[in-house]
Amino acid sequence: xxxxxxxxxxxxxxxxxxxxxxxxxxxxxxxxxxxxxxxxxxxxxxxxxxxxxxxxxxxxxxxxxxxxxxxxxxxxxxxxxxxxxxxxxxxxxxxxxxxxxxxxxxxxxxxxxxxxxxxxxxxxxxxxxxxxxxxxxxxxxxxxxxxxxxxxxxxxxxxxxxxxxxxxxxxxxxxxxxxxxxxxxxxxxxxxxxxxxxxxxxxxxxxxxxxxxxxxxxxxxxxxxxxxxxxxxxxxxxxxxxxxxxxxxxxxxxxxxxxxxxxx
Amino acid sequence: xxxxxxxxxxxxxxxxxxxxxxxxxxxxxxxxxxxxxxxxxxxxxxxxxxxxxxxxxxxxxxxxxxxxxxxxxxxxxxxxxxxxxxxxxxxxxxxxxxxxxxxxxxxxxxxxxxxxxxxxxxxxxxxxxxxxxxxxxxxxxxxxxxxxxxxxxxxxxxxxxxxxxxxxxxxxxxxxxxxxxxxxxxxxxxxxxxxxxxxxxxxxxxxxxxxxxxxxxxxxxxxxxxxxxxxxxxxxxxxxxxxxxxxxxxxxxxxxxxxxxxxxxxxxxxxxxxxxxxxxxxxxxxxxxxxxxxxxxxxxxxxxxxxxxxxxxxxxxxxxxxxxxxxxxxxxxxxxxxxxxxxxxxxxxxxxxxxxxxxxxxxxxxxxxxxxxxxxxxxxxx
Numbered sequence: 001x002x003x004x005x006x007x008x009x010x011x012x013x014x015x016x017x018x019x020x021x022x023x024x025x026x027x028x029x030x031x032x033x034x035x036x037x038x039x040x041x042x043x044x045x046x047x048x049x050x051x052x053x054x055x056x057x058x059x060x061x062x063x064x065x066x067x068x069x070x071x072x073x074x075x076x077x078x079x080x081x082x083x084x085x086x087x088x089x090x091x092x093x094x095x096x097x098x099x100x101x102x103x104x105x106x107x108x109x110x111x112x113x114x115x116x117x118x119x120x121x122x123x124x125x126x127x128x129x130x131x132x133x134x135x136x137x138x139x140x141x142x143x144x145x146x147x148x149x150x151x152x153x154x155x156x157x158x159x160x161x162x163x164x165x166x167x168x169x170x171x172x173x174x175x176x177x178x179x180x181x182x183x184x185x186x187x188x189x190x191x192x193x194x195x196x197x198x199x200x201x202x203x204x205x206x207x208x209x210x211x212x213x214x215x216x217x218x219x220x221x222x223x224x225x226x227x228x229x230x231x232x233x234x235x236x237x238x239x240x241x242x243x244x245x246x247x248x249x250x251x252x253x254x255x256x257x258x259x260x261x262x263x264x
Numbered sequence: 265x266x267x268x269x270x271x272x273x274x275x276x277x278x279x280x281x282x283x284x285x286x287x288x289x290x291x292x293x294x295x296x297x298x299x300x301x302x303x304x305x306x307x308x309x310x311x312x313x314x315x316x317x318x319x320x321x322x323x324x325x326x327x328x329x330x331x332x333x334x335x336x337x338x339x340x341x342x343x344x345x346x347x348x349x350x351x352x353x354x355x356x357x358x359x360x361x362x363x364x365x366x367x368x369x370x371x372x373x374x375x376x377x378x379x380x381x382x383x384x385x386x387x388x389x390x391x392x393x394x395x396x397x398x399x400x401x402x403x404x405x406x407x408x409x410x411x412x413x414x415x416x417x418x419x420x421x422x423x424x425x426x427x428x429x430x431x432x433x434x435x436x437x438x439x440x441x442x443x444x445x446x447x448x449x450x451x452x453x454x455x456x457x458x459x460x461x462x463x464x465x466x467x468x469x470x471x472x473x474x475x476x477x478x479x480x481x482x483x484x485x486x487x488x489x490x491x492x493x494x495x496x497x498x499x500x501x502x503x504x505x506x507x508x509x510x511x512x513x514x515x516x517x518x519x520x521x522x523x524x525x526x527x528x529x530x531x532x533x534x535x536x537x538x539x540x541x542x543x544x545x546x547x548x549x550x551x552x553x554x555x556x557x558x559x560x561x562x563x564x565x566x567x568x569x570x571x572x573x574x575x576x577x578x579x580x581x582x583x584x585x586x587x588x589x590x591x592x593x594x595x596x597x598x599x600x601x602x603x604x605x606x607x608x609x610x611x612x613x614x615x616x617x618x619x620x621x622x623x624x625x626x627x628x629x630x631x632x633x634x635x636x637x638x639x640x641x642x643x644x645x646x
């Protein structure tokens with residue numbers, strides 16, 4: 001099974017304060033540490049598990065500057081085979097659709113049966129890239145995948161998708177296909193020192209948008225459907241009213257307020 | 265000259281940190297309270313290659329260097345000193361006698377399973393009456409019908425009594441040299457050898473989950489081939505082993521300091537007195553500034569000593585300096601960290617109290633501060 005995994009370098013904001021930078025379109029990253037997007041880490045593990053079980057290759061792709069090499073090499077250290085980094089100033093301002101175009105161009109140049117991405121990026125939280133990538137490649141996809149089983153002939157897979165309320169939806173899909181992987185599908189391993197040493201020596205192919213056969217106007221703001229205008233902090237409310245009384249009373253008061261404001 | 269780690273070392277650091285955060289952090293309190301040896305964590309560290317980092321792959325190791333090993337010890341100690349000392353004593357003391365002085369057969373039989381993390385190694389130097397004065401060793405080994413017959417007592421020996429301990433390499437007097445000096449040699453004693461008894465775990469001030477024991481040898485017989493290295497070279501051998509151990513102990517002190525510092529820094533930003541976070545008062549801010557400075561200095565000195573060892577340069581003086589400075593800075597740093605927490609710092613529930621109790625031993629173990637100053641002053645020609 002030939003697999004491609006897309007990984008993204010994201011800031012670790014779990015325990016840090018986030019401030020908007022002077023451009024208004026980004027956050028200050030000087031004091032933040034970076035790591036592989038959480039869901040992507042699970043996607044890497046799933047690909048390596050499949051490789052270990054039935055054989056094959058795992059190619060790693062990332063869009064970003066040379067700092068992304070750290071995340072790419074971590075995926076290689078865990079068992080990835082080859083890697084491509086797409087780096088181009090023209091990608092600045094791309095939305096998920098434009099990023100998917102660049103990824104699709106890179107994936108088309110590879111032999112693949114299965115493409116795995118994280119279901120959601122921890123920074124922008126769009127959950128668009130994987131699905132758009134499938135559309136651009138013209139292959140089926142399943143999103144929020146929490147179980148993957150390769151069927152015996154290796155040409156089909158059975159996947160479980162996470163639905164609300166702990167429900168799982170099971171589907172069988174033809175390959176090639178794109179899966180967006182949900183966290184919790186497996187238990188990502190820690191790279192061994194041996195793996196890290198080998199990964200540090202591996203070549204990462206760096207490609208520009210032109211190398212992938214795209215025109216710069218197809219990516220960046222020009223090639224995007226959505227353009228980021230600016231970030232702003234949530235407005236702190238001016239007034240909060242606490243309704244008091246038993247549930248029946250507070251419900252009646254709430255209904256009256258909603259009616260009065262014309263919201264229902 | 266930029267003091268930056270290369271990509272391999274950065275990746276390795278982030279892997280060990282990630283492992284420590286996810287696997288060790290949730291267990292820290294339980295390990296401290298219960299004092300149970302963490303077999304499952306040791307097994308997992310073995311799978312990651314952390315139990316034999318500086319030894320070649322052909323001997324089961326990870327094929328890394330001393331700097332990588334120091335980084336791993338530091339990252340483990342940032343959360344749990346007991347786990348860090350388990351790795352340190354195993355690697356710097358238990359395994360190194362085989363790697364540097366053992367025969368090919370001894371390496372195959374003992375170093376390989378140890379480096380793979382399937383077996384723990386221990387080193388027995390200290391005795392009730394021979395601490396810093398290692399020349400006062402009383403344990404004896406006499407050769408009789410192709411066997412060493414060992415008698416004596418060793419104390420404060422790390423990793424000696426776990427279920428996965430392979431054995432202990434002990435120093436023993438094997439004769440008298442010309443001029444009346446004791447001839448000291450190192451001999452490996454497998455666990456389970458008749459005549460070798462291991463006392464119950466000590467109750468220690470800190471590092472509760474690490475395995476520390478007193479060992480007794482009573483006409484304990486092992487094959488002559490269990491001699492590790494050259495007969496009569498034991499003193500020289502353990503001095504060279506301790507050079508490496510000191511670098512790793514310095515790294516352990518840096519890690520414990522870093523852990524205590526992070527706790528104190530966070531608390532200084534949260535805790536309010538007189539309507540302001542206590543970190544906004546210069547009295548507290550300057551303590552944290554000093555801690556950060558001490559950690560930076562200790563880390564740079566430790567990495568320098570490790571890099572010198574990796575480059576094959578003489579490094580006894582630098583290893584002693586790193587161990588001396590890092591352990592004494594750690595004692596000051598953890599004392600200040602407790603102080604910043606005020607009364608809460610005196611409570612066992614707070615990590616800083618554990619870091620404080622784990623600190624003192626680093627000024628003592630693998631050569632006291634006084635011994636380090638002796639080594640340094642001798643290197644100065646005094």
